[in-house]
Amino acid sequence: MQTDNKFFDDLAKLGQSAVGTLHGVKGEMEAMIRARLENLLQDMDLVTREEFDVVRDMAREAxxxxxxxxxxxxxxxxxxxxxxAKK
Known part of the structure; x- marks a missing residue:
């Protein structure tokens, strides 16, 4: 009976370790995707929100x-x- 408890304890530890590893992988994947998107947007030469707002205000004034x-x-x-008409 003691071996069954050890087996389940080891299985639980393995599961916890796997969850921790997956959580770390998730964070790394999010960071990599965010970096790729930022690079893609920079390559597209888009304006920032602040630049857009300034130009919009200039257009309204004009x-x-x-x-x-x-x-x-x-x-x-x-x-x-x-x-x-008088002439």
Whole structure:
């Protein structure tokens, strides 16, 4: 009976060791995959989120300025058109 307990104890230790090893392998695989993805993204020459946000804000400002200038042009054209008709 004593040998059965030792057998099961050894089997339990082996199982625990296997689980620990698998957990370590999982961590290594995640790190390797993360590194490969980061390298792939760097090779694709993508912009960072910060760069994207800066350019988006610049585009919004440019669009607002463009709309403002268009309104000024329309106002100036309205002022100029009666003068042309009087001549």
């Amino acid at each position: 669009r607002a300025k463009n709309e403002e200038l268009e309104q000024k042009i329309v106002a100036l054209e309205k002022k100029a058109s009666p003068k042309k």
